[in-house]
Amino acid sequence: MRRYSYGTNIADFDAVRLAVASAKDIEDWSYGEVLKPETINYRTQKPERDGLFCERIFGPVKDINPHDAKYKGVRSREAAVDKNGELVTRSIVRRERMGHISLAVPVAHIWFLRGTPSAVGLLLGMTVKNLERIAYFAAYVVINVKEDVRDQYRADKEAEWQAAQQAIKLRYEKEAEAEGADVKALAEAQTKELEELDKDWELLKGQLDSLVKYGLMNETDYRNMPRELRDMVTVGMGGAALQSLLEEVDLPKLIE
Numbered sequence: 001m002r003r004y005s006y007g008t009n010i011a012d013f014d015a016v017r018l019a020v021a022s023a024k025d026i027e028d029w030s031y032g033e034v035l036k037p038e039t040i041n042y043r044t045q046k047p048e049r050d051g052l053f054c055e056r057i058f059g060p061v062k063d064i065n066p067h068d069a070k071y072k073g074v075r076s077r078e079a080a081v082d083k084n085g086e087l088v089t090r091s092i093v094r095r096e097r098m099g100h101i102s103l104a105v106p107v108a109h110i111w112f113l114r115g116t117p118s119a120v121g122l123l124l125g126m127t128v129k130n131l132e133r134i135a136y137f138a139a140y141v142v143i144n145v146k147e148d149v150r151d152q153y154r155a156d157k158e159a160e161w162q163a164a165q166q167a168i169k170l171r172y173e174k175e176a177e178a179e180g181a182d183v184k185a186l187a188e189a190q191t192k193e194l195e196e197l198d199k200d201w202e203l204l205k206g207q208l209d210s211l212v213k214y215g216l217m218n219e220t221d222y223r224n225m226p227r228e229l230r231d232m233v234t235v236g237m238g239g240a241a242l243q244s245l246l247e248e249v250d251l252p253k254l255i256e
Helices: 023-029 074-080 091-095 110-114 119-124 128-135 147-177 183-209 219-224 239-247 251-255
Strands: 030-033 098-100 140-145 233-236
Touching (some): 023 030, 119 239, 147 183
């Protein structure tokens, strides 16, 4: 980043290029981290230290003479010297000096999330609606799934379901053969029990079907899911989840 100099002209450039800066670039350009949301102290009317107008980060509010006695305090010396130890005495440096804020979690920029077309959506093959549900913490997205464990679990549970069906039918057949048995009542009871069994299997099958990469589920469905199913997947929400998915995209291969 070009710094201000006394001979700088605002129109002194040949071209303008817009690009996305990396976190490292921003930290290199930054003069310090903004740690407080405050701007001006209401009593002193001076910028708050480590705030959004901090002189230590952005430079002095007024042109200063560092040789004056009143600028020999620690705070004033910090305002007069930048991070490289160079003397800064003109307030105009506040026009170009920048600070940074370290985020607790990654965020998704709306330009890339909801643009037309959505850059993130094209890379992940997802709709903007689903991306927004993830970004705004409305749904979990499956980041990784143990497919072999899931498939084996499905096969075992399907075998158990079929065996339970046969056991119910055989039990009611034996009861119906008994002398004086109410065949109609037994048939109704058998049908009801089989329907309950099928209902449980369909619920489990639906939960297993949702365990696919990029699959979405709301928080209630995820928390109601059996522990053994939750152990098969890695899920996430918010910008951190989108970042994890994007990091797995092989861009060179995609370009080819």
